Amino acid sequence: MTYYHVSFENPLTFYLQIQLMVEVPAEASEPLALQLPAWRPGRYELQNFAQKIQRVEVSDAETDESLPYRKVTKDRWEIPGAAGRSVRVRYNFYAHQMDAGGSWLDETQLYLNPVQALMYAEGHQYEPCQLSLVLPPDWRLACGLSQSQPNVLEANNFDQLADAPLIASPTIQHEQYEAGGLPFHVWAQGEEALINWPRLLADFKAFSEEQLTLFGGFPVADYHFLNQFLPYKHYHGVEHHNSTVITLGPAELLMHEALYKELLGVSCHELFHTWNIKAIRPAEMQPYDYARENYFRTCYIAEGITTYYGDYLLTRSHVRTPAQYLEELNGVLRKHYDDAGGQNLSLTDASMDLWLDGYKPGVPDRKVSVYHKGALAALLLDLTIRQLHGHARSLDDVMRRLYDDFGKTGLGYTDEDYARIVSEVAGRKMQVYFDKFINGIAPLQEPLDKALHTVGCQLVAYENASASEGTFGFRTVVKNERTEVTYIWPSSPAAAVLTVDDEIVAINGRRVDMNLHSLLSTGASRYEVAVFRQNRLVLVELPAQPSAAFGVRYTVEKLADADEAQKAGFQKWLGWEFESQIQTN
Structure with missing residues (x-):
């Protein structure tokens, strides 16, 4: 077992004191290698967490004898002569990054993403891990890992430990609900947050049950929404094994329509990731290699499909109305057509290029978003399958197949696996779809408009008023x-x-x-x-020559003259009657 110990002396410095202890077999012939992750699952770019590490010390845990070590890369250390020893590593970690992928320490809380801060001993990462926290007596601990003792967390391996963020605070709020017979925990850190708990829990329960019904099961035994409600404007969410961290603000506006819809959207999105990327994982990430890029061609599945379902399922579960869904969908359209990058890079290449510049603006018109175009491509695929089978089949069936064949088995899938399953569910070869819209750069407008007509909607082009x-x-x-x-x-x-x-x-x-x-x-x-x-x-x-491309804004709207078949398609797709105008929020 690998033991970790986290404490802090002065929270005003933002430094955590971290200890790692590992038993090295006597027969070990190579130096003990310690690796700090260079990236975190959920954000596919190198982040070089080692820049937050201060003062590494290595010793024999039994004799307290200092052991020599050598840093061999930016985030890797080697300890010769460690064979047969209990090796203790001490260092400080700077926890001063408040977002959903960061870590934070002050006098009011400890928020830790272990993947940023904890080294692992190479060759020992598949062993059980224990994390002990030294906290003030009135602090409460929120985490997806089980506690064997107060403030002592247990993980099956480093991968599970690294994927288990935690918040410890004397003021953290906690509520829970049940969906599908399983417990879902909602944690809220932020004194300014005035939460309407009955409304929030009812909405969360509704979209959780919709997702459980879609997949027919859940990869984990419980789930934790870890919320940081901040006193300033912010929006970020990150998925984990059986939890998510969401940072959102300003907290005092949480239950106002504009911010509450963001909370619902990101929460539904991150929960969907429990299946789609945490369980249904690309072959290139089985297992994660934390030391370098894990290139994969399928982030349009991991993020694009999840972006589509994140808003869509809120409507299907009647948490949001069709009008509210179309408003969010139109936001995705605006972002996709905001520049000409879609004319130059395919979704598969954009998936690879996340490691290059996927999270930065980048040079003009070079790339396309796997989130936005990926969501529109998912919408097109869903409506196409529904049209082919009179709504008896849909993208839901593709996701269930992925979960059954890969999520439940622990096998990684490839883009070829996904294309095969799509064709099997569709009942026809879908190579044209993949050639044009996934591996190619064909425009989406015409096929998307045609598909939307089958559910009583259309893609409308408006002149840009600017x-x-x-x-x-x-x-x-x-x-x-x-x-x-x-x-x-x-x-x-x-x-x-x-x-x-x-x-x-x-x-x-x-x-x-x-x-x-x-x-x-x-x-x-x-x-x-x-x-x-x-x-x-x-x-x-x-x-003055109107620019045809930049001069157009696209929106999805209902057809004024929709026939009965189109109205029925609308109901089967969104779960609402076509004429419904109810605003619930």
């Missing part, structure tokens, strides 16, 4: 009273004469001062634009 965007093809932001170009649509009129970071100072001799739209809406055939470019004044001529 003159700079809809007519000329460029987007601006005002910073310190400066109007700066932030994005230019390829092949638009603006692309020929403007560049990103240009400061627009005048249009046809008129100063630009929060009036860009009106100055570009006079009906002229061309405009003289004065810009500062790299601190030099430049005059350019901008022709």
Whole structure:
């Protein structure tokens, strides 16, 4: 067994004191290697947690003799001569990152993501682990791991320990509900959060039961929603083995419509991950390799399908209405069509490139979001399967097959496995779908509109009301009273004469001062634009030629003349009558 011990002397420094102790067999011939994870499951980029480590010390636990060690990579240490010894490693960890993937220490709480802070001894990571915490006597501990003693957590292996975040605090709130005969715990850290617990628990129970029904079982015995409700604006969630951490704020607005819908959406999304990525795991991550990138081509399944279901199931479970669902779906459409990246990178390549720059804005028009396009591709697939089988089959059946064949067995799936199951559920070859929309960059508008018609909806294109965007093809932001170009649509009129970071100072001799739209809406055939470019004044001529791509905004709306078959399809898809206009929140 590997033993971990976590304590803190002065929470105002944000430093945790961490100890690791491991028994090294006498016959060990190689140095003992200690590895700190370089990334965390749920965010597929190297994060180099070792930059938070201070003052590593290694000793024999029985004699307290100091042992020599050597750092061999940015996050790996080797200890020669460890054979036959009880090795103790001590170091400090800086816990000062408040988001759903971070760790935080202050006088009010300890919040720890073990994957950031705990080294593992190579060759021992599959052994049981025990984590002991030294906490003030009035603090309460929230974690998905079992406690063998007060503040002592047990894990089957390092993988389970690393995937079990915890919050310890004297003020943490706790409620629970039951779904499918299983306990679900809701923990809330944040004194400002005024929670309507009956409403929250009823909504959580509804979407939890909908997910359990979809999959026909649950991979874990219980579940924990670990919430950090913050006094400032924030939004983040991360999935774990039998828990999630959600950081959301401002806390005092939690039960207001705008923020509460975010809480519902992220909570439903993260719970779905318990099946889709935690149990149904890509072959490339069986097991996780914490020391380097784990490249995989299927994040459009892990995140795209989960993004689709995260909002969709809230409606199917009657927590949200169809109108509210379409509003969220239209938000996904806006984000997908916000730039031209979808013209240049496929979903499978975007999955690989998460490790490159998937979580950063990146260079213009290079990439596509596995979350947003992945969700739209999932919607298209769901409606296509439903159309082929009169709603007797759907994407639900694909997910159940993935769970039965891979989630329950512990086998990893490949993109070929997914394509095969999709074709088997659809009852026909779906290679065109994969060639065009998963492995290719074909536009989604026409097939998505056609599929939406089968459920009484349509994809509607509206002209962009912004003159700079809809007519000329460029987007601006005002910073310190400066109007700066932030994005230019390829092949638009603006692309020929403007560049990103240009400061627009005048249009046809008129100063630009929060009036860009009106100055570009006079009906002229061309405009003289004065810009500062790299601190030099430049005059350019901008022709008024509407940009077809950037000038369009897409929304999903109900058909005004939907027939009975389309209305029935709507009901079978969303679980609501077509005419329903009820607003529940």
